[in-house]
Amino acid sequence: MKAPRDIREHITNLEQRGLLVRVKRPSNKDTEIHPIVRWQFRGGVREEDRKAFLFENVIDAVREYKGSMLVGGLAASRWVYGLGMGCEPEEIVQKWQHALAHPIEPIMVETGPVHEEIHIGDELDQEGLGLDEIAVPISTPGFDNAPYFTCAQWITKDLETGIRNVGNYRAQVKGRRRTGVCPGPQANQQLNIHWRQALARGKHLEAALVVGGPPVVTHAAVQKVPYGVDELAVAGGLAGEPIALVKCKTINLEVPATAEIVLEGIIRTDFLEPEGAFGESHGYIHPRIMNPVFEISCITHRKQPVFVGILSQVTPSESSKLKEIGMEAMLLRYLKEHSSNEWVAAVGLYEPLVNLRRYVVVQCRRGAPQYEVWRALHGVLAFRQELGKYVVAVDDDIDPKDGDAVNWAITMRCEPAKDVQIIAGREKGHAPPFRVAGHEMDKMEEAEERSADYSVMMMNATLKEPFPPVALPAQEYMEKAKEIWEKELGLPQLRPQRPWYGYSLGQWDAESQEEAELALKGGCYKTGDKLAKRRISMSPKHGKK
Amino acid sequence: MKAPRDIREHITNLEQRGLLVRVKRPSNKDTEIHPIVRWQFRGGVREEDRKAFLFENVIDAVREYKGSMLVGGLAASRWVYGLGMGCEPEEIVQKWQHALAHPIEPIMVETGPVHEEIHIGDELDQEGLGLDEIAVPISTPGFDNAPYFTCAQWITKDLETGIRNVGNYRAQVKGRRRTGVCPGPQANQQLNIHWRQALARGKHLEAALVVGGPPVVTHAAVQKVPYGVDELAVAGGLAGEPIALVKCKTINLEVPATAEIVLEGIIRTDFLEPEGAFGESHGYIHPRIMNPVFEISCITHRKQPVFVGILSQVTPSESSKLKEIGMEAMLLRYLKEHSSNEWVAAVGLYEPLVNLRRYVVVQCRRGAPQYEVWRALHGVLAFRQELGKYVVAVDDDIDPKDGDAVNWAITMRCEPAKDVQIIAGREKGHAPPFRVAGHEMDKMEEAEERSADYSVMMMNATLKEPFPPVALPAQEYMEKAKEIWEKELGLPQLRPQRPWYGYSLGQWDAESQEEAELALKGGCYKTGDKLAKRRISMSPKHGKK
Secondary structure, eight states, X not given: OOOOSSHHHHHHHHHHTTOEEXXXXXXXXXXXXXXXXHHHHHSXXXXXGOOEEEESSEEOSSOBOSSEEEESTTTSSHHHHHHHTTSOGGGHHHHHHHXXXXXXXXXXXXXXXXXXXXXXXXXXXXXXXXXXXXXXXXXXXXXXXXXXXXXOEEEEEOTTXXXXXXXXXXXXXXXXTEEEOOOOSOTTSHHHHHHHHHHHTTOOEEEEEEESOOHHHHHHHTSOOOTTOOHHHHHHXXXXXXXXXXXXXXXXXXXXXXXXXXXXXXXXXXXXXXXXXXXOTTXXXXXXEXXXXXXXXXXXXXXXXXXXXXXXXXXXXXXXXXXXXXXXXXXXXXXXXITTXXXXXXXXXXXXXXXXXXXXEEEEOTTOOHHHHHHHHHHHHHHXXXXXXXXXXXXXXXXXXXXXXHHHHHHHHOOHHHHEEEEEEEXXXXXXXXXXXXXXXXXXXXXXXXXXXXXXXXXXXXXXXXXXXXXXXXXXXXXXXXXXXXXXXXXXXXXXXXXXXXXXXXXOOHHHHHXXXXXXXXXXXXXXXXXXXXXXXXXXXXXXX | OOOOSSHHHHXXXXXXXXXXXXXXSOEETTTTHHHHHHHHXXXXXOGGGOOEEEESSEEOSSOBOSSEEEESTTTSSHHHHHHHTTSOGGGHHHHHHXXXXXXXXXXXXXXXXXXXXXXXXXXXXXXXXXXXXXXXXXXXXXXXXXXXXXXXXXXXXXXXXXXXXXXXXXXXXXXXXXXXXXXXXXXXXXXXXXXXXXXXXXXXXXXXXXXXXXXXXXXXXXXXXXXXXXXXHHHHHHHTSOOEEEEOSSSSOEXXXXXXXXXXXXXXOXXXXXXXXXXXXXXXXXXXXXXXXXXXXXXXXOSSOEEEEOOOSSSSSHHHHHHHHHHHHHHHHIIIXXXXXXXXXXXXXXXXXXXXXXXXXXXXXXXXXXXXXXXXXXXXXXXXXXXXXXXXXXXXXXXXXXXXXXXXXXXXXXXXXXXXXXXXXXXXXXXXXXXXXXXXXXXXXXXXXXXXXXXXXXXXXXXXXXXXXXXXXXXXXXXXXXXXXXXXXXXXXXXXXXXXXXXOBBOOOHHHHHHHHHXXXXXXXXXXXXXXXXXXXXXXXXXXX
16 A cells, blocks of 8 residues: 555545545535534544544635545544555554654656646735635634634745755634744744744745645644754655655745645734634634744635645644554653663553643663653653653553553552652643733743743553452453454454453462452362361451441 | 333333344354453444344353343343333433432332242252353453353442442452452442441441343342432332332341342452453453452352343443443532533443543533533543543533534534643543553552542633524425425334534624525525625735635
């Protein structure tokens, strides 16, 4: 299986795998499309049943749009995500590690379908052209103050080294040829670095906003790869072949030749403008902040373009699925390899509602020295400032992605007074509360950003001593029962949840085992007879008990 | 709808509602029956899809049994539980409150089906009689050292007042006419009180072990109603009519006339005997402990008796479902009424794996003074020693039974250094670790029981200040989208999970609302024009940011 070279090939692959829902009814991009796909994430639909949605007839209160809109098409599930890089879900992590180690530089081509239609300069101001032509949806109708691009890959270059950056940042639609650009509140976002370079030189920053490149471009763009690494080369590594680029028409940048839509222009450095409010990945509407403005000099697109949107905001979402896979792989590598902690077995960023970053679980191999468990917890805090408000260590029988299992470990294997540490000196993180009146956010931003007035909780929920076995039937009886359930009784298919059989946690002896085996042969009276010989008579002491 | 008067009427009702699976294949009571039903709780089956299982052909390694075995028949789900008291799930709590306030005393009748077959004295020692005749299953094959009664209602009387107690305690099968009885490690279990009265008088304690009475008898027996209240009167209150009782044949006690099986006998007070290991509701195999022994003087049963077992141990289970409903109702009443805290809106005992007691969530109405939130948390600790190792307060937009929603509150609305308190001076509770070698549990029991060396964590995860709205589409758009999803697109039925639409949490102003409405009418450029007038030019200060 190969990675698709454009979004159209990807759509074909999705359909062949039964992962696409085509919607032919006229669908309002502002009031209907995101709410419909959102139900996949708030309607009790299991991840393996989630689909990509292709809306073939897109309208809004004002007009009908050419082309179509794909939502959920990049990461409605691990299956959808994997298909975008030409692999099965279980191959994703390995393929990612390989791509990071073996990036493939993009190649230049003369022309590509992204240039099938070209609109330059004043033409963009005409009714029906400019952003009138592009079906940008409203993600959170009732709250968002505009349509926003959510799958917008911003391409810019370091003014000193010329090394490209591709980053995914939201963009508020503000005019026919003007959007906001929100490179995130953190000063270290890579687009910010380029923007400050331009500001220092008294220039504006050339930028291209790409929609609907090959899926691997999005996969790479949403990850925080180290500064100075070209995400298009990582995307090439994921695809196993170079990404083909064409030169832009009005700026000195290159963009994927098979992209659906490209906006060319400059990000102004001479002023900031209010941008937002918009729903954010922390799950709440982020107040308005001051942000740069993007002025469009040219729009190029394929005929009948496919607008690609990411369902973001409240997690789980397409956005969190996009981030989860790479973040977990990078954190695991940091804890195991860079921190040389052989006891770390797996990590889990908690996805439902919590936005991955704030609840991090580290799974340690049984027998880990307690000080190495604690070092692993500290490692999470050391890795990234944004990661971990609650950090929990569990044993290797606990699935770090399963909230019930983690709660089980916390309640049974963690004694708060001994096994919990609350640590001060952290950032607030990308989350409420926002201590601002109305739209005065920008005045607060810097002070709040730099404060270390926040705390994290570390919980060591690993076993400190042997426990008796988990009270479920032994594996062989559960497996046999599953066979009877599915084959003889014809009941609905099971989805086993760990723990689904009993297993020892160290406190179990040979006599217990013998008695358990004897019982299954109908020998329980023998055990009864044996126990009768171990009676203790009731002394006054016992009577008072 | 009336409460069924016996388990057979209940089985008919279950079948009419589509809540019964009949299994005709020969099923081994020790290796197959509990594992099959266990899959309902570890196999990803939603509560509303869980059924009662009636095994009509029960065997084991040694013999075939007359009659049948019902597992999951009392509380596989709220629907099954409600049917046992003749009501819908949403009526359960109210009906329980009414029964507690209006118990109905049982009445005596001359005879009943429980006496269709009677076996007395030495007859019970014959091969095929005594407990050979009763199909007691092994709950945790591979670990349990014998079959154990799990739905065993023990009837005893206070030797001073004559007031009856009905309690549900496990019973290890030890011989043809001998079982263990495990009235729990806690000295205040009500059977223990009677047993110590008998011990003090140098007598044995008469007891009847009842299997398969009317469902309401089990519903009442598993709840900790105050000492001195006859659970059979509460059961009458639940049924809306008195429970009919017959006199026992060999002891001075009365038992439900329509029960399936009754064992009459004495609980010895002159010695204790090792009993266990057996899987317990804390989810682990509880080590062997010293416990009293029950000697059977008579077995009576209906023809072709239905053996009723409860699926217990690892939660969620039938056992936890039986306890959950009443415990939550009693805790809520305690916090709201007995503690006069009008701010408490709901409580949730966390069921998956955690066994209800160790993770307690209190939902407070928005606007509750913070000190009343804390008083509610302290109330949980004050209510019962066994309740609460982690106690969390949440706002009324958080479903206290939803682990994801509670984690969301903890990560977003709780600052560990300020909003968490760890309190010492608690019991360990019914859970590992057990600091014993092999089977020496009894030597530890008393000291461990009385120690206050354990701690609890209280977390105030309510809002302390206004938050921006939850970043989901407003309710009307999600409702419309659900209609499109289900009626136009014909996609699988949705099960909405809160939050499924956006709502304000106090930080939202009129301008934001106006812009959001304008955007839906296609007016986002107007907002863009307005924002352009609020630009700030980039001073050197901003440049350095």
